[in-house]
Amino acid sequence: AQSVxxxxxxxxxxEGNPLTVKCTYSVSGNPYLFWYVQYPNRGLxxxxxxxxxxxxxxxxxxxxxxxxxxxxxxxxxxxSALVSDSALYFCAVRAMDSNYQLIWGAGxxxxxxx
Amino acid sequence: ExxxxxTPRHLVMGMxxxxxxxxxxxxxxxxxxxxxxxxxxxxxxxxxxxFKEQTENNSVPSRxxxxxxxxSHLFLHLxxxxxxxSALYLCASSQDAFLLAPSGELFFGEGSRLTVL
Numbered sequence: 055a056q057s058v059x060x061x062x063x064x065x066x067x068x069e070g071n072p073l074t075v076k077c078t079y080s081v082s083g084n085p086y087l088f089w090y091v092q093y094p095n096r097g098l099x100x101x102x103x104x105x106x107x108x109x110x111x112x113x114x115x116x117x118x119x120x121x122x123x124x125x126x127x128x129x130x131x132x133x134s135a136l137v138s139d140s141a142l143y144f145c146a147v148r149a150m151d152s153n154y155q156l157i158w159g160a161g162x163x164x165x166x167x168x
Numbered sequence: 169e170x171x172x173x174x175t176p177r178h179l180v181m182g183m184x185x186x187x188x189x190x191x192x193x194x195x196x197x198x199x200x201x202x203x204x205x206x207x208x209x210x211x212x213x214x215x216x217x218x219f220k221e222q223t224e225n226n227s228v229p230s231r232x233x234x235x236x237x238x239x240s241h242l243f244l245h246l247x248x249x250x251x252x253x254s255a256l257y258l259c260a261s262s263q264d265a266f267l268l269a270p271s272g273e274l275f276f277g278e279g280s281r282l283t284v285l
Contacts, residue, residue, distance in 0.1 A: 161210075
């Protein structure tokens with residue numbers, strides 16, 4: 055069955071340190087991978103996506119993500135965290151065997167401490 | 169200012185009430201979606217409309233009734249809801265439905281927080 059896993063409910067990082075938010079997926083075929091961010095009391099905002107090509111994808115607000123086909127992962131990263139990065143982050147994937155419906159992870163709450 | 173506007177932002181209703189959620193997108197997109205967001209759970213797709221035609225209904229109870237009069241407007245009519253329907257309801261749009269453009273991203277509204285008493 056198709057699925058997306060975000061293994062950490064919450065990630066705590068000190069401001070200025072690098073951050074990683076993990077995402078693994080299980081679909082057949084070539085996936086389209088997405089990260090979205092949700093700030094408090096707001097809707098979701100698109101951050102970045104992987105379609106094809108370079109495995110390292112750069113997105114908004116200094117975020118990047120690395121597609122690893124052998125590990126079926128698409129971890130979100132940022133070299134230096136800001137307090138304003140504190141939010142809820144969602145990983146999502148589309149694939150042909152899911153009829154291209156978006157399959158969502160449950161979200162990871164990122165807390166950046168000053 | 170968001171390109172997708174949802175009203176009301178907050179709604180409290182009893183189980184016997186009838187209310188509606190409204191969504192409007194100003195992005196010229198062809199597809200619109202309703203999602204249900206509950207705490208610590210993946211987003212649940214409820215309905216998809218492409219060019220005003222409903223293309224997906226993910227086994228949503230009939231107490232939720234969508235309406236899409238044109239490509240810019242989407243409604244979710246609510247009646248005889250249950251307390252477990254309390255959630256954040258998100259409207260989204262995309263240039264085309266995911267079947268036609270699987271690489272396209274979604275643009276979300278800020279959501280309508282629904283509480284059913």
